[in-house]
Amino acid sequence: MPGAAEDPELEQLEIELLLEAVYRRYGFDFREYAQASLKRRLWRRAYAEGLTTLTDLQARLLHDPRCMERLLLDLSINVTSMFRDPSFYVAFREKVVPTLHTYPFTRIWCAGCSTGEEVYSLAIMLAEEGLYDRTRIYATDINENVLATARAGVFPLAKMQQYTQNYIRGGGKHDFSRYYVAAYDAAQFSRSLLDNIVFAQHNLAMDRAFNDFNAILCRNVMIYFDKALQNRVHGLFYESLEMFGVLALGHKESLSFSPFAAKYEILDEPERIYRKTA
Amino acid sequence: MYEVIVIGTSWGGLDAVSRLLDGLDDAVRQPIVVVQHRSAESEDGALAHLLSHHTRRSVRDAEDKTELEPYHVYLGPPDYHVLVEDGHIALSTDEPVQYARPSIDVLFESAADEYGERAIGIVLTGANDDGARGLAKIKDCGGVAIVQEPSSSERRAMPDAAIAATVADAILPLEEIPNFLYGVCL
Numbered sequence: 445m446p447g448a449a450e451d452p453e454l455e456q457l458e459i460e461l462l463l464e465a466v467y468r469r470y471g472f473d474f475r476e477y478a479q480a481s482l483k484r485r486l487w488r489r490a491y492a493e494g495l496t497t498l499t500d501l502q503a504r505l506l507h508d509p510r511c512m513e514r515l516l517l518d519l520s521i522n523v524t525s526m527f528r529d530p531s532f533y534v535a536f537r538e539k540v541v542p543t544l545h546t547y548p549f550t551r552i553w554c555a556g557c558s559t560g561e562e563v564y565s566l567a568i569m570l571a572e573e574g575l576y577d578r579t580r581i582y583a584t585d586i587n588e589n590v591l592a593t594a595r596a597g598v599f600p601l602a603k604m605q606q607y608t609q610n611y612i613r614g615g616g617k618h619d620f621s622r623y624y625v626a627a628y629d630a631a632q633f634s635r636s637l638l639d640n641i642v643f644a645q646h647n648l649a650m651d652r653a654f655n656d657f658n659a660i661l662c663r664n665v666m667i668y669f670d671k672a673l674q675n676r677v678h679g680l681f682y683e684s685l686e687m688f689g690v691l692a693l694g695h696k697e698s699l700s701f702s703p704f705a706a707k708y709e710i711l712d713e714p715e716r717i718y719r720k721t722a
Numbered sequence: 723m724y725e726v727i728v729i730g731t732s733w734g735g736l737d738a739v740s741r742l743l744d745g746l747d748d749a750v751r752q753p754i755v756v757v758q759h760r761s762a763e764s765e766d767g768a769l770a771h772l773l774s775h776h777t778r779r780s781v782r783d784a785e786d787k788t789e790l791e792p793y794h795v796y797l798g799p800p801d802y803h804v805l806v807e808d809g810h811i812a813l814s815t816d817e818p819v820q821y822a823r824p825s826i827d828v829l830f831e832s833a834a835d836e837y838g839e840r841a842i843g844i845v846l847t848g849a850n851d852d853g854a855r856g857l858a859k860i861k862d863c864g865g866v867a868i869v870q871e872p873s874s875s876e877r878r879a880m881p882d883a884a885i886a887a888t889v890a891d892a893i894l895p896l897e898e899i900p901n902f903l904y905g906v907c908l
Contacts, residue, residue: 452838452863480805480832481814523817528801667786667802667813674787695766696785696799696813714766 458498459483465502470512472586473649474519476673482519489515513589520587522558522664526565526599526607529695532663533569533614535715540690541573544658550579553657553684555648556665557583560594564623565614566661567637572617576640582655584646591643597633599624604631648677653684660685664694671701678702682720691718724866724907725840726790726806727752728833730826730856732759732848734876736772738896739846743777743795745900750907752842753790754779755798755806755833757824759852762801770797784811798824805832822852830856839864842906844899846870848880854887861888866906871895 459482463475474482490501493511504511527533544550554563563583570576585591599607608620624631646654648665660681666674681691682704691699691708693716699705708718727750731738735758758769767783774781777795784796784804788811796811798804803814804824812832819825826845830853833841843860845853847870861867867890872878874895885893892902 452835478807478812480807480812480835481803481816483835484814484816484828484831523815664802664813664815667815671787694786696783696802698785698787701787 455483455498458502459486462486462498462502462505465506466512466515469506470509471650472512472516472647476649476670477519478668478670481668485518486515489518516587517589520558520585520590522556524558524561524664525603525610526561527610527614527616528561528565529663529715530610530613530615532692532695532715532717533565535712535717536692537569537573537615539711539717540659541575543688543690544575544579545573547658548578550575550658551655552579552581552659552661553655554581554583555646555660555662555681557585557591557594557643559590560597561599562661562663563594563641564597564633564637565611567641568611568616568623569614571637579640581641582657583641583643586645586647586649588645591645595638595643597635597638598630599633601626601629601631648680649673653680655684656686657684657689658686659690659692661692663692664697667694667697675702675704678704682707685720687720689720691720692716693718723840724752724842726833726837727754727842727844727903728806728829728860729754729756729844729846730830730848730853730880731757731846732822732850732852732877732880734847735759736769738870738876740773740776741896742844742846742899743773743779743781745897746777747900747904748778748793750900750903751792752907753792754795755784755790755804755811755829756795757798757804757826757829757853759822759824759826759848760800762823764800766799773797784813786811786813798829800824803828805829807832807836820850820852822850826853827856831859834859834863834865837865841865842868842903844868844870845880845884846896847875847877849877850879851883853880854883857884857890858888861890866891868892868894868899868902870899 611620707722711717781795783799805812869890872881
């Protein structure tokens, strides 16, 4: 799909100019996103718009805010599923939940929550562990539109078979279907799961800390950032975690490249669950 | 001088990659990145463990931002795309490309973008046409395109598609690919 550009240096220049234009016109800063995936996503948007160069895409972005909305959607959708990596939820139940039980009240941040699959998974798990009533989940994303999708809590019915399997393997304690109502081709998740979730727009690349948390989940979000931005976000997380707060990353992300590695201990190595200790 | 070797395969790939690594001379030092199609539920590290019996090279599932090192083999982890950029691994969870995640095309296209004429792409046995576009891009950018000879492949669809998509530099039975790489890389 990508790579219509004949000249790699010209393509690089076009990308830099486009990102600069987006930043100056709309305030969204993608200049420190990891290049290879970003390039694929920009070309996908260009082709979807019927355009053949990134310079043409830049022109349309500048003149048509709706095109910017479409690009923002491309850049903020994280293709995930409920209870993705079931073993993570097993580990969280075993190694994090007991500590959370010792707190009178718990605040958890789902950073880069996209369309909400992980937020609902977390809410279900906490409800089953008897923690949900004294937890507040802050679910944030750069994009208001995906937050609206997350808030609606409607997912394709066709996915429920896979999600049910994930749920069971993730230590689920009930019949998964108790959490949603099927209607035509959609599954509407129980509104009670939303009681203690706050959805808010937050841009990891630009915005500051906004609260103190007992746990932060940011799984497979920072893979889209370059190393410099990753390190800044790690600083933001460190600042936002209470002492002994927990940080959970994706299976193939590592804290070891970050300057903050020494400030954490490993709670679960394969599941990439860390605890702030300094 | 070539800087990276990327390999893509699906059906029959475990055996094919094992034999390729078995036969590969230690003098070939380039980092090797492999996409073997596998299900999202595959166990982490299982494929790396199996392959490590066939080579002294370090074999492991690719992690985000890992530096590409000589004499190492990196495998696309289940349920992620694996790309190369700026001397390191980059992962993504973008949607599957033609039902595949990891996708061979995604890896190969990133290798072509990043390394151009310094990339070597190899398409081995497989039952679909993933890798054909990516190999063509590597070739277009001046890199080397190698395809397993279809009639000797466990499944020939993937080599056939790659041969149709580009003018390969070599179409070889599996056991001759290590020697060809030795000649190209040294």
